[in-house]
């Protein structure tokens with residue numbers, strides 16, 4: 001695969017950028033020249049590994065710590081970002097924000113407690129909202145906001161209703177924020193993965209479920225983080241300047 005330097009001179013922040021899909025996005029944007037802020041919640045070692053991997057490829061990155069889903073999470077994230085950026089002696093400001101961090105809640109409605117509900121909304125919906133709010137003063141005109149949702153908001157899946165509601169709200173954020181930020185030339189889009197091989201899906205260890213999820217894609221396989229990262233890179237680039245408020249299927253054509 002050849003990579004261009006389409007993100008040279010840009011700064012990107014990827015929430016949950018240390019592993020899974022977020023790691024794939026961090027690596028891809030860094031390969032294409034971006035200075036990447038790799039946000040993480042708990043796994044400092046994974047964040048350091050991703051930063052080192054980027055540096056080993058000749059890219060630039062730094063880790064940003066903030067636990068999401070707790071009061072003041074967005075302010076803490078941006079304070080850590082500002083500090084990290086200053087340590088890199090980089091220009092203040094941001095070009096690309098990817099709201100990727102998230103948790104799942106694979107339970108039928110009857111088994112969802114109020115605590116479960118509040119937690120999944122706090123991490124998947126409330127955190128991105130306030131992360132965006134605090135990002136506005138840092139995002140340069142012409143910047144990009146990309147929200148990682150899920151194909152589940154368009155293709156109904158069993159026993160995942162509360163999770164899907166959090167992503168449906170994120171889809172609404174995309175659509176409406178695109179209007180609000182259009183005058184600044186900032187695009188806001190959703191990228192919606194389907195079944196992707198990451199740690200969020202421990203049930204993939206079950207061969208029957210693995211086969212079922214693979215068969216759900218018209219390509220007959222699971223997605224890889226790089227499949228999603230390539231799409232994000234395009235949306236983050238200049239070639240996607242004329243698309244905003246869009247919901248982009250990144251599921252390998254999932255049909256159930």
Ligand code: NAD
Pocket residue numbers: 015016017018019020021022040041042043066067068069100101102103104123148149150151192193194195196197198199200201
């Ligand atoms: P993952 O579990 O490997 O990654 C999730 C990331 O979010 C991790 O980096 C994790 O540290 C971070 N995170 C979770 N809770 C956090 C918290 N409280 N504070 C800070 N960081 C936190 O899973 P993934 O598959 O890479 O998920 C990335 C995104 O893709 C999620 O938003 C997920 O909903 C979405 N998605 C994944 C799939 C899939 O099949 N893997 C499908 C559709 C959508």
